[in-house]
């Protein structure tokens with residue numbers, strides 16, 4: 001049995017932070033603030049000297065979009081006057097830039113703009129996270145479309161792509177195939193605890209049918225690696241054997257794959273009248289993405305990057321107050337980070353408490369003088 005120190009975790013889901021002074025999030029009290037190097041790319045602004053904006057909308061476009069994207073580190077390096085079409089950051093004539101931008105935006109649904117989808121597809125994002133670029137671009141376009149003042153974030157509804165329900169794997173009624181594949185692993189390694197009179201779930205019950213019944217909700221036939229029985233070992237380090245959680249998880253996963261391999265996909269009964277199919281990951285909308293007041297914010301963290309050492313500020317307000325993650329930090333599903341306390345890892349190194357901190361030089365811009 002393997003013991004691993006699991007630090008207590010403070011989940012920060014969709015944290016909306018308003019910052020008045022140097023920013024510091026820390027799992028422990030009394031952590032010191034230290035200056036981190038300024039790692040943001042030089043965002044030297046572009047000085048516009050061309051003809052005046054023809055109307056208010058052009059002016060709004062300039063303030064919300066052009067000023068932000070015309071710099072060399074963003075789109076200004078290519079989509080400039082005489083550069084790559086569309087020249088939406090034309091630095092010689094804002095009215096041309098505006099007309100060109102109109103061809104690649106959808107101001108009714110900013111996130112659906114070609115400008116956004118192009119970058120979402122991997123085109124010249126200026127940060128290490130495409131998700132952050134997508135959000136920031138969407139913010140710029142939303143500000144142009146609606147004006148920034150007093151805005152409430154709204155849920156953008158859109159029709160999902162139509163698809164028919166496909167064939168799925170279902171659990172057989174009889175426990176026989178489970179008993180010849182997954183059950184032996186459970187009885188060998190989990191029966192010290194997970195049997196009647198012991199710990200629920202009774203996945204290692206001496207009665208195969210009971211074990212099957214208790215294990216079903218913890219087995220994912222379509223994606224065996226996503227089974228709770230596998231994740232408990234691989235990510236929770238819960239009672240692995242031979243001191244090797246990866247190997248234990250692989251063994252469990254292979255047993256579930258064997259079990260799944262014995263099942264044939266079931267199509268929907270042709271006598272039934274069925275609707276179209278939806279799936280949560282692709283067609284779902286974040287329920288909490290709307291209704292939030294976002295006026296006058298100076299920093300916004302949505303934690304969508306999901307990897308790396310930076311939590312991007314997607315407020316679109318310059319300079320961006322990106323947070324550098326250090327110590328015991330971890331990305332969690334559904335957009336969030338977990339900051340844990342200091343702990344000693346398996347190699348006997350002290351991992352300091354988790355922190356998400358913006359460089360002091362940048363944070364200083366937001367301290368009223």
Ligand code: HEC
Pocket residue numbers: 069074075076077078079084085086104114115116118119123124125126
């Ligand atoms: C290094 C040069 C370069 C940079 C920087 C760059 N682009 Fe592009 N862009 C191109 C080229 C080349 C094309 C045409 C080929 C293609 O479609 O990929 C293009 C095409 C596009 C198109 C498609 C236009 C159409 O009508 O199909 C969009 C939209 C676009 N870029 C948006 C952006 C945005 C937004 C940025 C800044 C975040 C950006 N680009 C930065 C070179 C660049």
Ligand code: HEC
Pocket residue numbers: 186189190191192193194199200201218228229232238239240
């Ligand atoms: C030393 C006793 C012990 C052993 C051995 C053990 N467990 Fe557990 N298990 C527990 C305890 C206690 C709980 C309830 C507390 C918790 O969730 O950690 C639990 C809960 C669970 C749960 C339900 C909670 C959840 O988060 O899904 C699953 C599934 C599980 N164990 C799987 C396994 C598997 C698979 C094995 C065999 C590889 C195993 N356990 C071996 C003690 C044990």
